[in-house]
Amino acid sequence: MAASFPLYLALAFYLAGTLTVLGSLTLAAPRFQRLALAFMALGFVAHTVWIGVICTKTGHPPLTNLPESVSFIAWTILAVKLALWMRYRVDAAAFFLYPLVFLLLGLSAVVQERFTPLDPELRSNIFIAHLLLTSLGVAALLVATGFTILYQIQERAIRQKTRGALWAWIPSLKACDVVSFRSLTIGFSIYTLGILAGILWSYRTSLELRTPGIKEAGAFVAWVLFAVLLQSYLSGNYRTPRNLGIAAAAFVAIIVSLLGIEHV
């Protein structure tokens, strides 16, 4: 069996899940939601195997280059989504998160790089902590972004007394608020620690800060935007439509920073 088989299998399941969930939206057929969830769960299993394969082959967590990082982020996002489904039976996030997971893993497959053992110079606990924390932080922040957007859509629908295509699938405002706030606080803390660990590692390896590139600039902009979003939540202004713009911009900044990853 080729080493990449679990990757392509996961990708195929994610594609099926994404198409099914989008189909359920256009056909207004709720039963497709469960089918999509089943596809994504199967994809998750294959994806987990794929991550295990990388760990076994390289001897380190799958976070050292762009394909590995985005694959891990996609895996974490789906893990959070599945956990949320078990807790809140939230279906609407699927419309946003399944395509995102598919696109991230698709990106990982397209720019697939050879399995390379980590450069000995990079081998340090701080570096691994940096990769792990930023990846987990990004995943949590993407989930927070998704739920902030869902909150805004549903809040607008209730206020304007209209029903959009997602009305039936978006959970209550309270559930969206709780999930986005928790994901934001946890994700922001982890992401901040991850960035700090990266700065520290950069300083220790080259005795000077790296020249900021796309990755660093994107990460910084995303961090600032998430800080503004968190401040908005903490001050009780989480309902303002401005948050929709901030969440969307933070999402773009994160994607830009992911595209700039080039560790090995």
Place this chain on the structure above:
Amino acid sequence: MSLALVGVNHKTAPVEVRERLSVSERELGEELSVVSSMEGVDGAAILSTCNRMEIVASVQDENIVDEIVRHIARRASMEREEVERHFYLLRHGDVVRHLFRVAAGLDSMIVGEPQIAGQVRASYQTALSRGSLDPMLHKLYEQTLRVAKKIRTETGIGEHAVSVPYAALELATKIFGKLDGLQILLIGAGKMGELTAQYFQGQGLKKVFVANRAWDRAQELAGRFGGTAIHFDGLVSHLAECDIVVASTAAPHYLVKSEDVEKAMARRRRRDLFLVDLAVPRNLDPEIATIEGAYLYNIDDLREIASGNLETRMQKAEQAEKIITREADTFLGRLASQEAVPTILELQARLEEIRATELERCLRKLGPITPEQRASIEMLSSGIINKVLHYPILRLKEATSDPKPESGAAIRETIRRIFGLR
């Protein structure tokens, strides 16, 4: 053996007739015993709700239905002709389709209402516990409940509210999720407000406050909901504590102004407030709708939601009808083929018996032959039998898809006679 159904519903009989014909839970067991013990009745079940009373029976002879109608008329102390004016009588395939439609809520007063599926299940369970179901009815009810569930899942027909109180409840769950632990403030003791509060209370609210100009009425209503009556002057101070406000007084002015809600929202912090104004003239200042975290719906908004949902339900009902037609055809086909199976098996056994006897006789006459020769003779005889059986079995199977059960029964009977089956 076929299915028959006699009954009345809200479309065929007024409430005065339905109430006389209805069978209470206490009487159900006895009625089941009476109907199922009638000669020619193999099994029976009774569905009696406020909108319908129906008896489903599996009968050997369809004339027995007259006897059932006579019994119903006697029981209700009505003339048979009067009963027959309101009754409908359905046979076999129509019974299956009707029962599927009833359980899916398509024959209900409010199309798609979900309670009826539970009532059909209860009727099935009662008949099951009383031993009044034969295998055919047993299969029919199991399939009916399966089809009802399938329709709900696939079409989502019962998902949206089609009444004003239920629309308000649906909106509240869209805002708060689960309603347990929330507090409701009922302003005024109007009928619609009371009804809405009843819907909400069924969701496990923590507390109900009732404010009404007439203190006695406020206390009476609060007592009914296990809540607390509050004075009209104090209702604004309760806005900060309550999560849902339902107003339905006859007051000609706004009882809650937007400033009141603004003050309350400042004290509520991250907690939303849902306000329902069922009164005409309105009791709640429309400006409240502009306040962050406060969601105001008036009677027209809720009516619009309910009628929009009703339209959606009607579209879903069309989808459901297609599912029912498909499922009923499959079920009837399966039922008929099951009836043909014993005849086919007997026919095959009968001809195999003839073949084996004749083969033995022939082999005795032939004397010693080689195993290859014996195999050839056996193959020849089996081939003849299979050719002879081909068309009778084909006709028996074709008859299973005939919509009239009596046609299938007639073919089975003819074949049994021709081949001398028992």
